[in-house]
Amino acid sequence: MNTPAEKQRGSDSNSPTTRSPFLFSIFQAYLRLFRMDSPVDEKTPSTKNVGVDYVVNFNFANAKDKNEAAAQFEKLIVYLDKVGMRTEVRDGLPGKLLVFVRIRSAQKLVGEVYRARVKDWLHGVRPAAPDTETQRSLDKEPLTEAERLRIVHSLLTLPQSEGGAGITPGKGEWSCVEGIFPLHDHEFNKDWMKRWSTTWTVGPEELGNIRDMFGEKVAFYFAFLQSYFSFLVIAACIGSASYFVLPQYSLVFAVFNCLWSVVFVEQWKRQEIDLAVRWNVRNVSQVQSKRARFQPETEKEDPVTGEIVKVFPAWKRLCRQALQIPFALGASGILSALYAFTFGIEIMITEVYNGPFKSVLTFAPTVILTVMVPVLTGILSGIATKLTDFENYEHESAYEAAMVQKIFVFNFICSYVPLFLTAFVYIPFGHVIVPYIDVLGLMAAPEDEKMGTQAIFEVNPGRLRKQVIYFTVTAQIVNLAMETLVPYIKRKAFKKAKEFQDKRNGNEIPYANDAPEERPFLDRVRHESELGVYSVTDDLREMCMQFGYLCLFSPVWPLAACSFLVNNWIELRSDAVKICVEMQRPIPHRADSIGPWLNNLGFLTWIGSVTSASLIYLFSHTDTPTPLTLAGILIAIVFSEHVYFIASLAVRVALSKLDSPGLIKEKQERFLIRRRYLQESMGIDEETEHTGIAGAISVEGDDETAFWGRQEGAQGAFAAGIELIKSSKKEQ
Amino acid sequence: MNTPAEKQRGSDSNSPTTRSPFLFSIFQAYLRLFRMDSPVDEKTPSTKNVGVDYVVNFNFANAKDKNEAAAQFEKLIVYLDKVGMRTEVRDGLPGKLLVFVRIRSAQKLVGEVYRARVKDWLHGVRPAAPDTETQRSLDKEPLTEAERLRIVHSLLTLPQSEGGAGITPGKGEWSCVEGIFPLHDHEFNKDWMKRWSTTWTVGPEELGNIRDMFGEKVAFYFAFLQSYFSFLVIAACIGSASYFVLPQYSLVFAVFNCLWSVVFVEQWKRQEIDLAVRWNVRNVSQVQSKRARFQPETEKEDPVTGEIVKVFPAWKRLCRQALQIPFALGASGILSALYAFTFGIEIMITEVYNGPFKSVLTFAPTVILTVMVPVLTGILSGIATKLTDFENYEHESAYEAAMVQKIFVFNFICSYVPLFLTAFVYIPFGHVIVPYIDVLGLMAAPEDEKMGTQAIFEVNPGRLRKQVIYFTVTAQIVNLAMETLVPYIKRKAFKKAKEFQDKRNGNEIPYANDAPEERPFLDRVRHESELGVYSVTDDLREMCMQFGYLCLFSPVWPLAACSFLVNNWIELRSDAVKICVEMQRPIPHRADSIGPWLNNLGFLTWIGSVTSASLIYLFSHTDTPTPLTLAGILIAIVFSEHVYFIASLAVRVALSKLDSPGLIKEKQERFLIRRRYLQESMGIDEETEHTGIAGAISVEGDDETAFWGRQEGAQGAFAAGIELIKSSKKEQ
DSSP states (O other): OOOHHHHHHHHHOOOGGGTOHHHHHHHHHHHHHHHHHSOOOTTSGGGSOTTOOEEEEEEGGGSSSHHHHHHHHHHHHHHHHHTTEEEEEEEOSTTEEEEEEEESOHHHHHHHHHHHHHHHHHTTSSSSOOOSSHHHHHHHSOOOHHHHHHHHHHHHHSOGGGTSOOOOTTSGGGTTEEEEEOOOOHHHHHHHHHHHTTOSSOOHHHHHHHHHHHOHHHHHHHHHHHHHHHHHHHHHHHHHHHHHHSOTTOHHHHHHHHHHHHHHHHHHHHHHHHHHHHTTOTTGGGGOOBOTTOOOOEEEEOTTTOOEEEEOOHHHHHHHHHTHHHHHHHHHHHHHHHHHHHHHHHHIIIIIOOSTTHHHHTTHHHHHHHHHHHHHHHHHHHHHHHHHHHHOOSBHHHHHHHHHHHHHHHHHHHHHHHHHIIIIIIHHHHHHHHHHHOTTOOTTTTSOGGGHHHHHOOOOTTHHHHHHHIIIIIHHHHHHHHHHHHHHHHHHHHHHHHHHHHHHHOSSOTTTTSOGGGHHHHHHHHHHHHSBOOOHHHHHHHHHHHHHHHHHHTTTOTTHHHHHHHHHHHHHHHHHHIIIIIBOOOOOOOOSSSTTHHHHHHHHHHHHHHHHHHHHHHHSSSSSOOOOOHHHHHHHHHHHHHHHHHHHHHHHHHHHHSOOHHHHHHHHHHHHHHHHHHHHHHHHHHHHTTSSOGGGSOOOOHHHHHHHTSSOHHHHHHHHHHHHHHHTGGGO | OOOHHHHHHHHHOOOGGGTOHHHHHHHHHHHHHHHHHSOOOTTSGGGSOTTOOEEEEEEGGGSSSHHHHHHHHHHHHHHHHHTTEEEEEEEOSTTEEEEEEEESOHHHHHHHHHHHHHHHHHTTSSSSOOOSSHHHHHHHSOOOHHHHHHHHHHHHHSOGGGTSOOOOTTSGGGTTEEEEEOOOOHHHHHHHHHHHTTOSSOOHHHHHHHHHHHOHHHHHHHHHHHHHHHHHHHHHHHHHHHHHHSOTTOHHHHHHHHHHHHHHHHHHHHHHHHHHHHTTOTTGGGGOOBOTTOOOOEEEEOTTTOOEEEEOOHHHHHHHHHTHHHHHHHHHHHHHHHHHHHHHHHHIIIIIOOSTTHHHHTTHHHHHHHHHHHHHHHHHHHHHHHHHHHTOOSBHHHHHHHHHHHHHHHHHHHHHHHHHHIIIIIHHHHHHHHHHHOTTOOTTTTSOGGGHHHHHOOOOTTHHHHHHHIIIIIHHHHHHHHHHHHHHHHHHHHHHHHHHHHHHHOSSOTTTTSOGGGHHHHHHHHHHHHSBOOOHHHHHHHHHHHHHHHHHHTTTOTTHHHHHHHHHHHHHHHHHHIIIIIBOOOOOOOOSSSTTHHHHHHHHHHHHHHHHHHHHHHHSSSSSOOOOOHHHHHHHHHHHHHHHHHHHHHHHHHHHHSOOHHHHHHHHHHHHHHHHHHHHHHHHHHHHTTSSOGGGSOOOOHHHHHHHHSSOHHHHHHHHHHHHHHHTGGGO
């Protein structure tokens, strides 16, 4: 399905507008909308970046007074100068300066690139050492934009002990440094948008472009999204077929769905390795840079390199990590309780209550959730950040992974608990529980007393399906709108307000210091300095949660995959627009995987096997649920889970038999390097082979000489043997 | 518990006879018994091997006639000569010749060793390439006996296309070659026995000796046995404490037992890697030699090395492997049915039947099993071998692993099914099933008719415990006796019979061709040629099955670990004796693990978590079982399984935090090699760094020059910035 060959074909066919002009034209209109907003004009030279590597957004309004601001500014300029940067300063937004940074000499850059590549090789990221001649090494493997920016960024941000300027935006001594960002390459962005608004799939070449421009971390996100999108085509076919042909809550569909999710995750694992090898970033997660805020406790000799390194004891971190368990339980408990509470209110109002203001009260649960969930998750995220800080990770990647795990817990609860409540509490136990909920005794009061609440209340079996459709269609559309249109409108309104304010203040010309020929460029930079910072984690989280709906609940409504298919076609493009237009250009970090999300995907397929089995058991026979027997549901779960384990093992084994181009490339490289070394060394060997070997084998003793001397050579041994065979007549 | 430091201490303390003279003196007596049997006499020079590498046991009685025998003998001598071997022929046992083989020149050997080491490095077995100068490479890492024998063995047995003589004993064109074996080093063996008869534990040094002598495969078995023995000490402590303090079927004990098994398996996995690194055999399983009987179907270019290789399509093998599933199900079904049938008979006879000949009939089940089980497993093993041959593996290791998996199925059934029947069928359902078994209506007939069979029959709840004690104590003792004393007695009797026969034939002096001074040596070789071939697989299987009893059933009788502790102390030593005295010296194969048994151990811990939970649920409350509710047992299983998964994950994570000396050594070696390379290359680099770099960075355009020229250097930028900050008064 997802072979490179097919992908190639997909990206090669450049006449897709004939196939579905509608979707593409929507996207093109959407692009036009944004281009109006962006101050980039193709005719002005402002699209060029005049060699700027990074812009430091220096907010002197953050300092206590101007003297402190001046001191910090001086330090910034001096430190940048020390690590070989050229700087130019311009007016920023009110209260801010823009410090333009560029590496001073080509020689310095080349040296840094070479050193970085050697370091990679030393840590096993590259199989081959870079060519010993620096220049030749760069010719062989040209410097990409992303590599250049990454290396300059590390010069700016690495601790001074590791040869950087140690600038940590917004933290401690760098409170005035609001951010460091590279400038967008608008020509590339325009081409990119143009290409994606006319092609259906994102091929490996396109991913390579993203990698060269925005780094491997962003490229991995798009690769994942494309791979997921391709697999959604299959899921949508299975889903549609099931919806129109099979009964509701079909076991057959559930099995296919579960298998699909397992195959998807396993193939992505392989594809990830493959991409990492192709992009020369395999094992890069093991060479991650130190966290600037890591607080070492002791010093220790590194047993591998022999250097003295600062460490924090692993057992201490393990103890601190143990706090995650009560935290996760507490957070889940609070959020689940909130959902259960709102759910109870909702049920009563919509299905039991018949009193006055019903139409108004119906919105109460939504209001409660809309207000409370962000507040609660906000507070919990704050605690999570503190906890992760406290765990004191040595490397950025470990810190990020620990944070992702905590975020995943919140998102899991917020995304799936409402559905769990409906499926496993409301429908099976509704008729038992609901009467008890009515503690106030207010509900159903106007009704006939004799009928009692129990008679009035009836479980609404369609509720689960409605909810699933809400989460997989409505919520996705709302989300997409929130992500794309809202920022657009917000910025538009903000701009208008500012223009209005400027007009009122109107006594001063803004940015009077700008040289007129630089004005368009500086306006663009000021605009970019205002934009948000792109985070791959948020986008990956969104996709991971979406995948979870498929794993856990698509037996309820098999068309979910179709909805996601359409959504993700747009998502893929709107995320590209987001990076190009709505966000600062991302700093090109490296990655060899989508990181901890991979484990979360695997976890969701597992939970999916359990919930699917339970759903099928509970709802498959009739429209109303069969009576819930504990043994029945347990058998379903045990059976399904073991089938899941066996199936995922089988899929893994089967996939491992397939050749992976990336892994073959890796093995081949290692093999060739070794063979070359061997051939080089064999020349020396042959000269010395014939000298001084006598010592290797012990000198023969008398016994030995006698024993081995009886028969002369092979002929002697042969003759003796034949003689023995012949003379053996009597014994046989 | 099992740290190297402790091991060291264990092997260093050489005065253990004071601690337990009893166990050691038994072992010493046992050793004396064997020495009497062996024709080795310390005073004669026959303990020396006169430089013989291998002895080929040529059985010309196997050929159709003497001409064929002569032809095959000629081929043998010619082929041996071709691969650089010296040969001497002597009289063997009646109908046989002994062909003594030795590598012809020291130079040839050194070259072969060097080539083998380079090949290892090329395939990633060694981190460092051997020194380019052959002699220096040998000085740095001296040749061990095992390496020498392994390399000579590969010269004898590798296919001719890969530079060997292609001798495959007993197969096809080599029907007369009964075996190829190296000669025992009796001095080493004597020392070994002496050391082991006075020390308690086998330290890393001792394992190193075994490795140097018998190769890594045998050494891994002893390392495993020692590690298992050390862990058994803990298990025995927990078991005894539980037996005397806790109630029967204690949940606490079951949890500890399960945890113990998980920790043991996980730590062994790590220890295995550690040993493999220390012994330079990491990844050696990936470089295994081709199977001589592999039948390729097509030719293909190896994508890594670019060579043309003969292959058998993986999908075809996968289809053939699918036959394993019906085979395993069928074999399990037949064996289980046999056990169920015998079990039924046994129950009836011992607990229901009261008729005549009861005392005789009691033995019927044992007789049936003793006769039928070997017959059935024999037939099934034959089918398993055929099936594995049919699967057509390319490498020896894959073939062996596939065979081991099939053997494991038989052994699992034979070892555990009788206990499963008692625990999960007889005790809970006995009172329901037994009356139906009595199809013949014969049983209980002499009793009062009114009472009926149902009233007479009562489930015997102590039966399970009795059976567990039988399997963990009696069967182990019987097994040990079968392994050690029986072959001794058999050989003794056989020898007597032969002497008697010789005396009767007595008209001819045997081995008249022997030179008198060689006579003791040749007698010893003839004796060794008669011995069996040692198989590590059998010993590993025994230990694996023993471990299974602990995982699955020790909640029934917690003292099982104590019994195994004693048994394995003897086993460790009796296996050493077996290798030295009862078996031909093993060919020193390499291995980087105990192979497929590792997965089987993991599988047993998993099944253990399930059976322990079921046993506790069924038997913990009273002496008679609580009524079996399906939901209850399922909850127990689901809960226990998930706890198992979490626990094994936690153990794995915790162990991965510990430093492993082997892995550190490996990383360090790789790091040092790279650094050396880097230092070598940096010298070249510095000379060339300053030439021709201009091309690396694009030339600046006019815009750029203007932009970057406004402020001069860091001072300029600094001054401009300060000016901007100062002038910003109004805006703040």
